[in-house]
Amino acid sequence: MITDERASELMDQIMELVCPTFFDAGGSFQCSGSWPDGKDQPWFEIRVYPSVVELLGGKDDGETVYQGFRVDLKELQEALFPLYDEVQEWELDNAIGQADDLPKPSITISGRLKGGDDTLTIHICTFPPEDAEPAEKHSGR
Numbered sequence: 001m002i003t004d005e006r007a008s009e010l011m012d013q014i015m016e017l018v019c020p021t022f023f024d025a026g027g028s029f030q031c032s033g034s035w036p037d038g039k040d041q042p043w044f045e046i047r048v049y050p051s052v053v054e055l056l057g058g059k060d061d062g063e064t065v066y067q068g069f070r071v072d073l074k075e076l077q078e079a080l081f082p083l084y085d086e087v088q089e090w091e092l093d094n095a096i097g098q099a100d101d102l103p104k105p106s107i108t109i110s111g112r113l114k115g116g117d118d119t120l121t122i123h124i125c126t127f128p129p130e131d132a133e134p135a136e137k138h139s140g141r
Helices: 004-021 073-083
Strands: 029-034 043-050 053-056 084-093 106-113 119-125 136-139
Touching (some): 004 029, 004 043, 004 073, 073 106, 073 119, 084 119
Parallel strands (some): 043 119
Antiparallel strands (some): 029 043, 106 119
């Protein structure tokens, strides 16, 4: 099972590995983690997404925005696959209308982590979740 401490370590590690594979990105990135089947289960999920920015001042005061980005898939694969004993999923998901709450499109990598039975699923999301709080504030003038 993945403890709170291990989950925090994994999120930091994933951000260090994933963010350098992004380019044409003008902003920063955030991540969130959860145990989809509960903390007593060996599955942890991490979502990486562009940071939300709140605009201050001007006609757009209070509006929130995020910036797009591109991903070097070869670098992403080289960065993440060594974490796994077995990669079970490596896909682009653009299935709009599915029952899940995952922003589409997204890139998903999932598999069994090295040296154990824990499963880690990483979603690279093209936009932040609706409930994401602004990580930065910028002048909108």
